Amino acid sequence: MHLQNPTILASGVQGTSLGRVLDALKFGAGAAVTKSIGPRPREGYKEPTLVEVDSGWVNAAGLPNPGAVKFSEELGSVKGRSLPVIVSIFGGDGKEFGDVVEKLDGNEFIAYELNLSCPHVEGVGTEIGHDPEEVSRVVRAVRSRTKKPIFAKLSPNTDRLVEVAAAAVDAGADGLTAINTIRSVPIDIESGRPSLSNVYGGLSGPAIRPVALRCVYELREAFDVPIMGCGGVVTWKDAVQFMLAGANAVQVGTGTLAKMAVFNDINLGIISYLERKGLSRLDDLVGSAHGKGSG
Numbered sequence: 001m002h003l004q005n006p007t008i009l010a011s012g013v014q015g016t017s018l019g020r021v022l023d024a025l026k027f028g029a030g031a032a033v034t035k036s037i038g039p040r041p042r043e044g045y046k047e048p049t050l051v052e053v054d055s056g057w058v059n060a061a062g063l064p065n066p067g068a069v070k071f072s073e074e075l076g077s078v079k080g081r082s083l084p085v086i087v088s089i090f091g092g093d094g095k096e097f098g099d100v101v102e103k104l105d106g107n108e109f110i111a112y113e114l115n116l117s118c119p120h121v122e123g124v125g126t127e128i129g130h131d132p133e134e135v136s137r138v139v140r141a142v143r144s145r146t147k148k149p150i151f152a153k154l155s156p157n158t159d160r161l162v163e164v165a166a167a168a169v170d171a172g173a174d175g176l177t178a179i180n181t182i183r184s185v186p187i188d189i190e191s192g193r194p195s196l197s198n199v200y201g202g203l204s205g206p207a208i209r210p211v212a213l214r215c216v217y218e219l220r221e222a223f224d225v226p227i228m229g230c231g232g233v234v235t236w237k238d239a240v241q242f243m244l245a246g247a248n249a250v251q252v253g254t255g256t257l258a259k260m261a262v263f264n265d266i267n268l269g270i271i272s273y274l275e276r277k278g279l280s281r282l283d284d285l286v287g288s289a290h291g292k293g294s295g
């Protein structure tokens, strides 16, 4: 996968509309990941689904999405424009993931990202993403139905990160995305109850960056495949940290809520950092915190 630059809109944060996702490309993103699309339409949870906390947000949107058939029509409307869109998909098991791929695969987009890691929807997130055998079944099901590149998006809510990633790579995933949100429960002291209608949600934003960096670092120690780093990237300095840890590209989610043009800022910052360090290629940066090149 060759992108114009290494900044990518993360899945879901800008909502379900494809138009909104494509806006990220106008603001300098090298690619954009869609909201996760499942086998059938889902409404998601009732409000409140998003609450601000110190240095981040906790969300439990409940994977609202129009379903694969409807979304395939939406993707059809951008045919011929060669846009760098990555389609995020989810399902309850290998069969459901496979069904989604069959409905979407005829459209023009550059890769799949498998959401194996949503921390607040039963049966499609944590349960799959923490079980290497189930991850293997899901990736095989997708691999057998597409020639497009596949990225497995991993959960930080497990002590089996590398094992799960190995299952994905062995089953045919071309790359890894790390990380999805961290399972959380925010509490409202006025009502005395959890703030989210679903009680459990996923923490995103700067608060999770050190955890995300640890995950990318561990994955780069173990694998040579492309890694998209994700979690708390807001400025170019954050992006550079991820690249030093081993990410080939960074995804920005919560950072786009304040400003979609964050992609332009990050790209300019990375370019001047490379110049200041006398590096001619991004690959010279990737993984260099490990004391060896691994781009």
Ligand SMILES: Cc1cc2nc3c(=O)[nH]c(=O)nc-3n(C[C@H](O)[C@H](O)[C@H](O)COP(=O)(O)O)c2cc1C
Pocket: 010, 011, 012, 013, 035, 036, 050, 057, 059, 061, 063, 088, 115, 153, 179, 180, 181, 203, 204, 205, 206, 208, 230, 231, 232, 233, 251, 252, 253, 254, 255
């Ligand atoms: C409101 C919201 C919705 C999200 N929806 C999805 C989703 O549909 N699929 C997915 O894989 N990740 C989803 N995520 C997780 C993000 O893609 C990303 O992994 C996470 O927010 C960490 O990155 P950030 O700190 O830059 O936001 C969502 C995050 C937020 C805040």
